[in-house]
Amino acid sequence: MRTKMIATVLILAAGMATAQARSSIWDGVYSDAQADRGRTSYMQNCSRCHGASLMGTYEIPPLVGRIMPYYAGSGLDALFDYISTAMPLDHPGALSPATNADIVAYILKSNDLPSGSKELTAAGTKAISFDAAKPRAKKK
Amino acid sequence: MDRRHLLKNTLALGGLAGLSSLPAAAQSARPAVLMPIRAHADRIYDIKCCIRPFRTKGPNLSVEHVGDATVIHNYGHHGSGWCLSWGSADMQVQKAMSFGTRKIAVVGSGVIGLTTAVQALRAGMEVTIYTRELLPRTRSYRANGVWGPGTVALASEAQAGLGDIWEQMCRVSWKNFRPYMGMAGNPIAWSEHYELSDTPFDAKSSAPLTMANGEPAPVFYDMGNRLGDITSIPEVLTPDLNPFPGVKYARHSTKMFWNFSEYGHLLTTEFFARGGKIVMRDFHSPDELAHLPEKVIINCPGYAAHDWWRDKAMIPVRGQTEWLIPQPEVNYGFTYRNVETRSKSDGVMVIAIGPEQFAKSWKNSNEIASRAEAEGAVKVVAELMSRFPTRPA
Numbered sequence A: 001m002r003t004k005m006i007a008t009v010l011i012l013a014a015g016m017a018t019a020q021a022r023s024s025i026w027d028g029v030y031s032d033a034q035a036d037r038g039r040t041s042y043m044q045n046c047s048r049c050h051g052a053s054l055m056g057t058y059e060i061p062p063l064v065g066r067i068m069p070y071y072a073g074s075g076l077d078a079l080f081d082y083i084s085t086a087m088p089l090d091h092p093g094a095l096s097p098a099t100n101a102d103i104v105a106y107i108l109k110s111n112d113l114p115s116g117s118k119e120l121t122a123a124g125t126k127a128i129s130f131d132a133a134k135p136r137a138k139k140k
Numbered sequence B: 001m002d003r004r005h006l007l008k009n010t011l012a013l014g015g016l017a018g019l020s021s022l023p024a025a026a027q028s029a030r031p032a033v034l035m036p037i038r039a040h041a042d043r044i045y046d047i048k049c050c051i052r053p054f055r056t057k058g059p060n061l062s063v064e065h066v067g068d069a070t071v072i073h074n075y076g077h078h079g080s081g082w083c084l085s086w087g088s089a090d091m092q093v094q095k096a097m098s099f100g101t102r103k104i105a106v107v108g109s110g111v112i113g114l115t116t117a118v119q120a121l122r123a124g125m126e127v128t129i130y131t132r133e134l135l136p137r138t139r140s141y142r143a144n145g146v147w148g149p150g151t152v153a154l155a156s157e158a159q160a161g162l163g164d165i166w167e168q169m170c171r172v173s174w175k176n177f178r179p180y181m182g183m184a185g186n187p188i189a190w191s192e193h194y195e196l197s198d199t200p201f202d203a204k205s206s207a208p209l210t211m212a213n214g215e216p217a218p219v220f221y222d223m224g225n226r227l228g229d230i231t232s233i234p235e236v237l238t239p240d241l242n243p244f245p246g247v248k249y250a251r252h253s254t255k256m257f258w259n260f261s262e263y264g265h266l267l268t269t270e271f272f273a274r275g276g277k278i279v280m281r282d283f284h285s286p287d288e289l290a291h292l293p294e295k296v297i298i299n300c301p302g303y304a305a306h307d308w309w310r311d312k313a314m315i316p317v318r319g320q321t322e323w324l325i326p327q328p329e330v331n332y333g334f335t336y337r338n339v340e341t342r343s344k345s346d347g348v349m350v351i352a353i354g355p356e357q358f359a360k361s362w363k364n365s366n367e368i369a370s371r372a373e374a375e376g377a378v379k380v381v382a383e384l385m386s387r388f389p390t391r392p393a
């Protein structure tokens, strides 16, 4: 009985280790200070098309709301890479990786995703899943 | 078939009243009576901005494999997507059918994607469209929308046989547009068009054009004179037949155009009536196509191929149309001082055109509507209209 329990604990611990290696956008993957910087960069570079409220226009896509199902199932790097290579539409690729990471942080915040203590980095986006809803197993 | 003969014979048979694109000699010796366009900035009710999907090699019609999925491309139709839609759809649907499947996916719901989907349904296939926008929100809906297929490649990069492929697309499309003519709501209509100039048409400036980014003007693939029988050739109007006061030179033709709302509605209705399905979805990398249940996919993303397929042969060419409140009584359009107008069911369309406009548009992916550009274009129309005598009260 005891050995069984220990084995189970070990397996759970192993499971947690892999879960930590791949985190979710729900795990507080950006900081509030970063989202604030992201807001400034967003207002300078993105808002003239996507709007100050990120709601887009009839022709320009919103960055709140439907972004959740549209990116669900990808890594956060899909959003980061798209912004890095295709945006701003009239000067694609003009912003630095750090600025783009800040903008992604601001978009996450605008979609009510929780902030945390660490900053999001360009390289870090690869290990973060874009889950449309908070993954159950990771409830804290 | 000679178009002039076609028109003459049609009139002789009493059909198509109002078509007056006849050689001057055959017309009644009176200028047409034109209703003025109410061109004021405060009648601009919409400004639409869009990117033409130019591809240096010509439209991508190639087939490639992503995992176990076969992807048949259908994008890069530059300023001629409406004109080429059915022909391009037909070519790519035939390719899809050659893989022996009855179930296909179409990516995109612009005029190319939706037409491709309808064409596949007509051919008896089961079709699911995956798209992030429906037709009214696509770039297709922000076009001018007139028949007059133009070049779709650079001279130096055009794929072999492009002229023949393009002609085939144009001719198949033309036949497919035919059943929409005369339908209620005029999904496809015709109007008189006047090219106007203050200087003789053959005295154009020969100064080499430089693009806004400093590059020399691109040299386009010449499509040649292939469509003389299905494209209206302008005829010079003698001064006594020129209806525009104060305009020295005028040419006249008759142009076919799309009323997007009606035409788009018919395409969409047919798509659903034949059992087509739409899934709203945004793809981020080509690999995602391998996970679709359909294993044959026709890819119609338009300019978005630049980013989602990383196709660097795609070049953005900006364009903008301004829309004045509809005037059904205006049954003509004109081109004058680098502005074109066309009276459509949903408004009088005004667009800045010409070499200078092109220089600003080439490699320009700024898709924000410019109110200044809109008002500038409407001003040209207003000035021309101000020359018409006001009617007595």
Ligand SMILES: Cc1cc2nc3c(=O)[nH]c(=O)nc-3n(C[C@H](O)[C@H](O)[C@H](O)COP(=O)(O)OP(=O)(O)OC[C@H]3O[C@@H](n4cnc5c(N)ncnc54)[C@H](O)[C@@H]3O)c2cc1C
Pocket (backbone or CB within 6 Å): B049, B050, B051, B052, B053, B074, B075, B076, B077, B078, B079, B080, B081, B082, B083, B084, B107, B108, B109, B110, B111, B112, B113, B130, B131, B132, B133, B134, B135, B138, B139, B140, B141, B142, B143, B144, B145, B146, B147, B148, B281, B282, B283, B284, B300, B301, B302, B303, B304, B305, B308, B318, B319, B320, B321
């Ligand atoms: C000002 C202007 C005037 C024009 N005038 C004419 C004219 O008079 N005659 C003419 O024939 N042509 C004209 N054109 C050109 C014509 O509009 C285009 O060639 C045509 O719209 C291209 O259609 P499309 O379906 O390929 O692209 P789009 O209309 O851009 O459609 C692309 C579709 O793919 C979807 N999509 C893209 N990427 C993704 C993705 N990653 N995931 C999911 N979905 C995706 C989009 O949501 C959309 O539904 C004009 C264009 C402009 C800008």
